[in-house]
Amino acid sequence: MRIVVCIKLVPDPEAPVSAFSIEEPEKVVIEDYVPWFFGPYDESAIEAALRLKEEYGGEVILLSLDPTDIGEKMVEAMATGADRSILVEDRNYDRTDSYGAARTLAAAIRKIGHVDLVLCGRQASDTDAGIVAPALAGFLDCASVAVVRSISNTNGSLVVEQQSGEGTRTLEVFLPAVLSVTSENYTLRYASLASIMEAAEKEVQVWEIPELLSENLTPGEKPYLRCLSAQIPDTGVECKIIDGDSEEAKVNNLFAELQRDRIL
Amino acid sequence: MKIAVYAEADKGSVTTETKELFALGGQLAGAYNGELQGIVLGSCCLAAGEQLIQLGAKTIYTVEHPLLDSFETRLYARALIALFQKHTTPDLLLFSHNQTGRDLVPFLAVQLKAGACLDCTDLTFNEKTGLFHGVHPFYGGNVVGLYTTNNKPQLFTMRKGGRDCTYQSVANNTEIIPVSIELNSTQILARVIKRTFAPPGEDKLEDASVIVSGGRGIGGTEGFALLRELAAALGGTVGASRSAVDAGWIEAERQIGLTGKFVNPDLYIAVGISGATQHMAGCSTAKTIIAVNRDPESPIFRRAHYGIIADYKNIIPLMIKKSQRQKC
Numbered sequence: 001m002r003i004v005v006c007i008k009l010v011p012d013p014e015a016p017v018s019a020f021s022i023e024e025p026e027k028v029v030i031e032d033y034v035p036w037f038f039g040p041y042d043e044s045a046i047e048a049a050l051r052l053k054e055e056y057g058g059e060v061i062l063l064s065l066d067p068t069d070i071g072e073k074m075v076e077a078m079a080t081g082a083d084r085s086i087l088v089e090d091r092n093y094d095r096t097d098s099y100g101a102a103r104t105l106a107a108a109i110r111k112i113g114h115v116d117l118v119l120c121g122r123q124a125s126d127t128d129a130g131i132v133a134p135a136l137a138g139f140l141d142c143a144s145v146a147v148v149r150s151i152s153n154t155n156g157s158l159v160v161e162q163q164s165g166e167g168t169r170t171l172e173v174f175l176p177a178v179l180s181v182t183s184e185n186y187t188l189r190y191a192s193l194a195s196i197m198e199a200a201e202k203e204v205q206v207w208e209i210p211e212l213l214s215e216n217l218t219p220g221e222k223p224y225l226r227c228l229s230a231q232i233p234d235t236g237v238e239c240k241i242i243d244g245d246s247e248e249a250k251v252n253n254l255f256a257e258l259q260r261d262r263i264l
Numbered sequence: 265m266k267i268a269v270y271a272e273a274d275k276g277s278v279t280t281e282t283k284e285l286f287a288l289g290g291q292l293a294g295a296y297n298g299e300l301q302g303i304v305l306g307s308c309c310l311a312a313g314e315q316l317i318q319l320g321a322k323t324i325y326t327v328e329h330p331l332l333d334s335f336e337t338r339l340y341a342r343a344l345i346a347l348f349q350k351h352t353t354p355d356l357l358l359f360s361h362n363q364t365g366r367d368l369v370p371f372l373a374v375q376l377k378a379g380a381c382l383d384c385t386d387l388t389f390n391e392k393t394g395l396f397h398g399v400h401p402f403y404g405g406n407v408v409g410l411y412t413t414n415n416k417p418q419l420f421t422m423r424k425g426g427r428d429c430t431y432q433s434v435a436n437n438t439e440i441i442p443v444s445i446e447l448n449s450t451q452i453l454a455r456v457i458k459r460t461f462a463p464p465g466e467d468k469l470e471d472a473s474v475i476v477s478g479g480r481g482i483g484g485t486e487g488f489a490l491l492r493e494l495a496a497a498l499g500g501t502v503g504a505s506r507s508a509v510d511a512g513w514i515e516a517e518r519q520i521g522l523t524g525k526f527v528n529p530d531l532y533i534a535v536g537i538s539g540a541t542q543h544m545a546g547c548s549t550a551k552t553i554i555a556v557n558r559d560p561e562s563p564i565f566r567r568a569h570y571g572i573i574a575d576y577k578n579i580i581p582l583m584i585k586k587s588q589r590q591k592c
Contacts, residue, residue, distance in 0.1 A: 226413070263551075
């Protein structure tokens with residue numbers, strides 16, 4: 001099975017709200033001290049791919065857009081067990097443009113050829129959009145299942161468990177397919193130092209955009225989503241820290257406060 | 265202006281989420297001289313159609329086909345595209361932000377060459393541009409953005425929001441229009457083998473008025489047993505952060521946050537939870553938030569109303585005793 005995992009470098013999802021500011025009207029500025037990673041759901045997608053390869057054989061290819069500063073992170077990701085990686089260089093790359101990303105990824109996947117399965121994280125930690133995976137399937141016109149908790153190959157068919165309402169849908173999916181992965185069963189393994197050094201020796205292919213996009217859609221024909229304005233909501237709350245000489249005293253004081261404030 | 269709602273039914277009854285969409289759509293249609301429509305796909309169409317009239321829809325399109333009994337992304341997208349080829353494309357099409365919304369909407373958007381914004385908490389209309397705008401939190405909820413899309417229909421999935429659905433004015437001359445389309449089984453790319461539901465018995469998080477929630481600081485499944493005891497003593501239920509779920513300490517259905525459930529309890533006790541924005545996004549409407557965490561620098565102490573800086577393993581048993589004594 002040839003599996004492509006689409007991954008995106010995003011600012012640390014644990015970054016505090018103080019790291020964000022808005023440049024009118026809609027540009028979000030992030031402080032320089034915030035490190036950038038592949039988001040937690042993207043990591044789950046890589047882990048899911050690696051497990052499928054271990055169990056059923058095949059090839060895992062990491063695919064990403066915007067190679068700026070991505071080199072080191074890509075090597076670390078490769079070191080977990082992927083076979084190769086491809087970076088698509090686009091001077092106009094806009095990481096807030098989910099549909100644009102999906103179009104480019106679709107073109108890259110067609111160029112790779114004979115791809116059986118595409119895995120993505122369920123949503124990127126910057127846009128929180130959840131658009132790329134199903135949109136990518138829309139461009140490829142193939143099977144699409146979003147928010148999948150587990151993937152297996154049972155009797156030659158791909159079987160997935162999808163998070164749905166108050167439970168799970170188990171589906172047989174016909175390849176080729178695009179799945180978006182959620183994190184609860186897939187935590188990305190650590191890469192050993194030896195494998196990181198080995199991965200650093202592997203070549204990363206860099207592709208350029210113009211040769212990829214075969215369709216020439218006029219601006220009006222492209223699907224798009226545009227952010228018109230952004231703000232940082234004020235969520236600060238005045239917290240009463242409950243003190244006490246002992247832990248028992250703290251709890252007693254807490255209950256006294258709650259009763260006094262008519263909460264209990 | 266045509267405002268359409270993608271309606272869903274569960275065992276023949278229109279879902280609460282769909283009712284909320286009609287309340288929203290009806291409000292927009294009323295304010296901007298629009299016509300409210302409903303779209304139903306699948307076999308239980310007819311019964312749902314009648315209910316949608318009560319929710320204020322003027323026109324209801326029912327697309328009935330045996331293959332639509334089970335949701336499959338591309339098939340449903342095909343069905344909607346066929347519907348829009350036979351009847352006017354609406355200006356706005358609203359979906360619930362649920363499994364169907366997440367699966368179908370971006371796929372459909374691409375095939376319609378229209379954009380879509382998912383997980384919106386509100387929707388407004390700009391009379392100058394004639395475009396609808398969706399409010400969508402991102403960066404884990406740290407930032408809130410106003411988004412718009414191109415082309416018709418403008419597609420949005422709406423987060424379940426406790427919207428008031430009580431009053432709807434029933435339109436005059438309502439029409440239920442059955443739409444027949446061609447679909448064949450070779451078009452199906454995925455099929456449902458099994459559906460399982462989370463075990464009943466534990467209270468639904470979204471309805472709970474007291475929630476005791478655990479995060480990475482809990483350290484294991486045993487800790488959650490303690491939280492369940494406290495929840496029981498307070499007449500509430502247990503929730504969790506994504507870290508705790510990913511660690512395997514509690515079922516995914518208990519997850520609260522941007523990619524989990526949105527809760528609105530009177531009392532939310534956050535135990536061993538750091539207070540990361542994507543978690544707080546799921547519980548920030550709680551009336552009172554109490555934090556128990558042994559890290560005084562934890563961001564939770566900027567989001568909670570009351571805080572105790574201590575090891576939860578010592579605090580929670582004391583809280584259980586206190587709560588049980590209160591009950592008597």
